[in-house]
Amino acid sequence: MADISRQSVEEIVEAVGGKENISAATHCVTRLRFALKDEGKVDKEKLENHDLVRGSFSSNGQFQVVIGQGTVDKVYNVLVDVADLERSSKQDIKDEAEKNLNPIQRAVKILADIFIPILPAIVTAGLLMGINNLLTGPGIFYEKSFVEVNPAWADLAGIINLIANTAFVFLPGLIGWSAAKKFGGNPLLGIVLGLMLVHPDLLNAWAYGEAQREGSIPVWNLFGLEIEKVGYQGQVLPVLFSAYILAKIEIFLNKRVPDAFKMLVVAPIALLVTGFIAFIAIGPITFWIGNGLTDGLVAIFDAAPWLGGLIYGLIYAPLVITGMHHTFLAVDLQLIASTGGTFLWPMLALSNIAQGAAALGMMFIAKDEKVKGLSFTSAVSAFLGITEPALFGVNLRFKFPFIAAIISSAIAGMIITMAGVKAASIGVGGLPGFLSIFPQYWGVFFIGMAIVLILPIVLTFVFGKLKRS
Template sequence: MAVDKKQVSKIIEAIGGKENIAAATHCVTRLRFALVDEGKVDKEKLESIDLVKGSFSTSGQFQVVIGQGTVDKAYQELVKQTGIGEASKEDVKKASEQHLNPLQRAVKTLADIFIPILPAIVTAGLLMGINNLLTGPGIFFEKSVVEVYPQWADIASIINLIANTAFTFLPGLIGWSAMTRFGGSPLLGIVLGLMLVHPDLLNAWGYGSAEKVPTWNIFGLEVEKVGYQGQVLPVLIASYVLAKVEIFLRKRISDSFQMLLVAPIALLATGFISFVAIGPITFAIGNAITDAVIAVFNFAPFLGGLLYGGLYAPLVITGMHHTFLAVDLQLIGNTGGTFLWPMVALSNIAQGSAALAMLFVLKDEKLKSLSVTSAVSAYLGVTEPALFGVNLRYRYAFISAITGSALAGAFISIQGVKAPSIGVGGLPGFLSIFPANWGAFFIGMAIVIIIPFLLTIVVGKMKK
């Protein structure tokens, strides 16, 4: 299906003309712009265009929601009409960073590191969900499936091994992504990450129960031989140091000697620093962060759940929600489960329910159609079309969604619902929840389906 050239022309005009575009690219559903001046955008005019499902600004980028499949054709037509030349996502990121303050830059850096590894983590979460179905008692039978049908035990074991790989070697994934972001060699990042979970090191999960922690003696300095399985901060900081050391050496060593000298010196120096200083310090910081988050939710689970459940969607608007992915991974690594991610899954469902309710409130056929398609997308874990295309446009729908999400967050926090992994943040999210918590989680799901839906319809009808 071809894209209407006139509609693309209207998009260009609404965002301030081609002279206002510093760079442009696209993702699966959105056109992504680095604009010279976002103040020139006419949002009302932009969102009246049939091709446009919504728009928003985040992390210095102005994004226009078009839809899967159509966005690629729209981008090609945009390139033809503006003559700007195709840009990579990296080009747009660099152009958009000029407008960011230090906090936004820090949040964006975390997003740039964790978003590329998210597919591996979500896949692991889904596979762990399948393993839960096979090994959890009381789901299909009084005993687990593998106890009733022992022939499934080894299949479940293989699924569990495949699912756990991404978490077991998480520092390797983070090292690769972090080195890419910091301008170093991704391969060295993988080696650094795997080095921090080497089998010769004491496994981090056994650190607390170990009778004796093995050590290295380096000229009288005792250094603990501890791995950093499931840890986020050690490999993040170590990757930054490795990238800076590598860049420093590449500038000063002749090209003919770089292969011989740069990688060995950079890895050796960073390895020593990591085990002597970075690892122990960041391990303690990571544990302190985990303990603080747990303490807050233990002290006031209702309040903690109410706040996080209600504030997650507003955090998505600012882009700051990416920082909590690191906290989720730290919780999983330290305690074997996270109580934050289940609230994310419910928040996404709440946005879908509010968007779906707009079908019964709106008269405009285009918007009615958008409310249905964006609700389906949110129920499957992708909330941008619902959030930016429908709910924020009608604020009462957004407020209804975060109200339902806050109440559900408070409820599942009181019930102690946890997930052993991160999965698809929508209706399939129950697969990534501990089976023992399914009952409470399903009640939470009922809350975020019913309350946002009814509130949106009631307030919408009252406004009319």
């Protein structure tokens, strides 16, 4: 693209409320990120009709304008001059934007900041588990599993399964790293803390139920206090709370211990104290809370699966708009650890596909060539699990495609939940999502996929025609 004109950037600045409304600004690979004083001053219609703009949305206190890879940095360079801004880092914008968040939004943002960095590992693991499901699931290629009919492939399947399971077996290590970093502690100590909670000397969390029934849970006797030697494989809450304690102890000690003694004092004391607190209090309490929440959620969906699927399918996309969808990643991981699968994630995948199909529907009815192009590219992105371009660039902008998508997602969610569809892992939340579904549920899941691929296009077309009539 040619050099960006000053006038075009001035129009963007004017559309976001003028330079006096901008507290700070930075950019990522595709988007301008603003910390605005008052988002109510944004003229979204004017902004999204701008030739350089592909969409806009607000998330976690930041107002983000989608420009596109390779262009956004040029726009930002002109923006800094036009709006008389100092160059800001992403962290500067986050810090500025957090001032505008309420307590619930802050809590959601903390979870998002912790889980988003580890998503590549989790999604990769989910894809590999999907490949393992293809090889080991009966009734896919043959009546028996592929590896039973072709034993030479068994070891390959075993290696794939080991690689795939690693991220889930050592999930507390990943969360410990990300959480400690978020809370201001040493990420390496966070890794050690997480791995400590799944140490081989501890009873595997997945064997806890059977050991409890048999009365054979190993314990430590600590000055008359019995502490269960239980690991927290696949658990989310224990390492989250422990990492917070670890980081706060580390920060406290770093402020008071002389530099010459920090290596000898800070990390050993922080890990030792956090370890005792984790095994004595945090672990048992959060383990009980996590399993209680899981049991409650399962009970609700068992009692009225059609209603649960209908509601979750309907609200998932609105949750994406608020950023609160990140909280359900922790729920999915807890469900997988406690019950061996999650019934929530399949609805996520269908919701993403529905948003992509609705955007694709807009491509067929839009007259503006820019909207047609944006609709197609954002649909492809949504089909591969990234819905923001479709959501904010097309569906919410015209409203009726968004309504078409959530109606379709709700219907499909109701159908697959009534059939008990579960995912063995978290994978790519789009068309490849079937790989993460247990193979015995593929038939029903494909019916759900057909619904969210066809119905949003039909409804978008109908709503669009009605709107114009």
